Amino acid sequence: SGYAIINGHNILKKPKLAKSNIALMLESDMLYYRITAFDNLKFFCKIYNIPNYEEKIKKMVGEFGLEKWLFQYVENFSSGMKMKLALCRTLLLERKILFLDEPTLGLDVKSVSFIVNKLKNINKTIFLTSHDMNVVEKLCNRIAFINNGKILKIGDKHDIKKLEQRGIEIVITIEGNKERLISELKSQEFIDEVLSNKNKLSLILNDRQNYDKLFSILSRYKILKILEKELSLEDLFINLM
Structure with a gap:
């Protein structure tokens, strides 16, 4: 029970306004494997009525190095490429607050490094859930340790360490x-x-x-x-x- 204020909006009193400020990426990439990367992003953009989506898609996949695979079927993508595509889709919403669930799970070292560096430089508020303490160490400035649904410790990363x-x-x-x-x-x-x-x-x-x-x-x-x-x-x- 309780409530949350998201970018100044009460989630209970103004749920639509509150939700309009957030984007979510789950542990599962939630992609359609039997269509191309472009069609995945196009479908997503149409659902959310994102204007000028073709231009935005090309710009976004370029930033993630996926332009060569834009018209390839997602089923042929590596795990790292799928996660990059899923993150592209999330960022196309241009929301101020991101909720990311295990965005580096199962990825190789190079893909993890790319995604962490990308997230560090997008200038957004990120709520990250992860079992990878190295990723948390590099990406987060405020942390909460949770065990069996209970917060064990919460606060500034450096203060907690001290x-x-x-x-x-x-x-x-x-x-x-x-x-x-x-x-x-x-x-x-x-x-x-x-x-x-x-x-x-x-x-x-x-x-x-x-x-x-x-x-x-x-x-x-x-x-x-x-x-x-x-x-x-x-x-x-x-x-x-």
């Missing part, structure tokens, strides 16, 4: 014998954990204010590289579960 991060993870690359450094780091109260892998050490600093103490120790060793590792959204989701 609140949930179990200390600061530092990755150190060292030259030479690291055993003495490991022993010294493990004896410090401000360090919660030290892990070793070849010439790299990963440690959890419990407070950023202890950086000076850490650097004082490291200054006595030959350190090649120091990197602060940010908590990933995937790690954060697992922690919340």
